[in-house]
Amino acid sequence: MSFLLECPHCGPRPVVEFAYGGELASVDGSSLADRLYVRVNVEGVQREAWFHRFGCERWFEAERDTRTNAVLETR
16 A cells, blocks of 8 residues: 655655655664664654655655654654
8 A cells, every 4th residue: 555755845645755864863873884874663653764856856854654654744
């Protein structure tokens, strides 16, 4: 089942138009590898990076509840 993601520039669109860039609240590690690859992967609300590949071709930030896929805010 697909869900809608609201691009701050283009409005609500199906999630298949976007590329997931990963969570933004990663573990605060001391090494570059920790910062790039270690993720918290929370069950609940997390901040994520998304790229609108079939639209404005811009990166933006979204807060999404991983339990329901409900998008709470985009910026």
